[in-house]
Amino acid sequence: MTDGALLDQGWRIQFLLSGILVFVRLWIRLAVSGSKVFERASQEAAATQGTERAPVLEVLRHHWRKTLVAVVYQGYRPGRRSQGRGPGRAALLTAPPRPRS
DSSP states (O other), X not given: OOXXXXXXXXXXXXHHHHHHHHHHHHHHHHHSOOOHHHHHHHHHHXXXXXXXXXXXXXXXXXXXXXXXXXXXXXXXXXXXXXXXXXXXXXXXXXXXXXOOO
């Protein structure tokens, strides 16, 4: 592959290989079953803990305010930083944690 072709198209090779590896990993994961000890332990844990069927809904139901704040902040922050306004990178990385109430 020439240097020009590598710069134009070569970067796609890594994405193609990673996509293939994702399917290989999925195939292996579905083909191999867990050990009997693991299966028994996971069944006992599910029976005693009552595993949630939809953890995302559980988070939205009980922690919707914190989730809303995080979504709004993540949507607001990149635009403000790219325009030269808002807190700088150092301020975002070194902000002290808020006390728990």
